[in-house]
Amino acid sequence: MIKNNYRIADRVVCIDSLYDEVHDYCKDYLTDEEAEYTVSTSMSDIDSERRRSADEDRFEGHPVQEYSDSYLEELAVYRRIAEKMPDFDTVLFHGSVVAVDGEGYLFTAKSGTGKSTHTRLWREYFGSRAVMVNDDKPLLRINRNGVTAFGTPYNGKHRLGANISVPLKAICILTRAAENSIVSISPGEAYPMLIQQIYRPSDMAKMQKTLALADMLAEQTALYRLGCNMDISAAVTAYEGMR
Known part of the structure; x- marks a missing residue:
C-alpha cells in the first residue's frame, strides 16, 4: 500500500492505495499537513468500479470498455472522497x-x-x-x-x-x-x-x-x-x- 496526504477542497485526506498511478494523478495537491481523514481502497473497490463502468456502458448502448485496475482505483478513491465530503458541507x-x-x-x-x-x-x-x-x-x-x-x-x-x-x-x-x-x-x-x-x-x-x-x-x-x-x-x- 502507498500513502500520501493531499489537500482537496480545503480538506486534507490521506490516500492509501494499491497503485502508484493514483498518487501521480493527485500530485499537484500533495501536502505535508496532517490528514483529517483517510481513504483506503482494495481489490473489492476496484472490482465494484469495473462492474459499475460496465453497467453504465450497457445502459448507454456502448460496447463495454476494458479499464486498468489503476484507473478503476482512481475512480474508487474519488468515490470515497465524495462520500465523505458532505461532512464538510x-x-x-x-x-x-x-x-x-x-x-x-x-x-x-x-x-x-x-x-x-x-x-x-x-x-x-x-x-x-x-x-x-x-x-x-x-x-x-x-x-x-x-x-x-x-x-x-x-x-x-x-x-x-x-x-x-x-x-x-x-x-x-x-x-x-x-x-x-x-x-x-x-x-x-x-x-x-x-x-x-x-x-x-x-x-x-x-x-x-x-x-x-x-x-x-x-x-x-x-x-x-x-x-x-x-x-x-x-x-x-x-x-x-x-x-
Whole structure:
C-alpha cells in the first residue's frame, strides 16, 4: 500500500492505495499537513468500479470498455472522497467550471451535450482572463456565505483544471439550439438537473445532508438555461446573460 496526504477542497485526506498511478494523478495537491481523514481502497473497490463502468456502458448502448485496475482505483478513491465530503458541507457536482476575472461559472448538462466544448469557447474568447477550474467533477462547498467551486485532481479525460478555488457566480444548464439564447430559471426549474448531477452518497445520513445542501445551492445561486449553437458567440451570450 502507498500513502500520501493531499489537500482537496480545503480538506486534507490521506490516500492509501494499491497503485502508484493514483498518487501521480493527485500530485499537484500533495501536502505535508496532517490528514483529517483517510481513504483506503482494495481489490473489492476496484472490482465494484469495473462492474459499475460496465453497467453504465450497457445502459448507454456502448460496447463495454476494458479499464486498468489503476484507473478503476482512481475512480474508487474519488468515490470515497465524495462520500465523505458532505461532512464538510461539500458535494461533488458533474459539470465544467470556468472562471473569468476570478468568478466561477458552472455549466452542466446531460452527457454529450457539449459542456467541455462550451467552456473551451470561453477560454478562446476571454484568453488569459479565463481559467479552467475543473472540466468534469468539481467539488462545491455550500454554506450561508455562498458557494465555492474547487479544482480537484479528477478533472476529466483532458485533464483541464487547476488547484484553485473561486466563488461560484452562476450555474447554467446547457442545451443545444440553432440560435443562442439565455434565460434565468427558478430553483424549481433547475432542481431536477441539480439533483441528477450531484453525487448521491450511499449512506442515508450523508444523503440527507446532500439533499439539504442541494436545496441551499438552488436557493442562493443564480440559475440559467442556455440554448447554444457551439459558435464562439455562444460564450458571449452566456457571459453577458449571467453577468
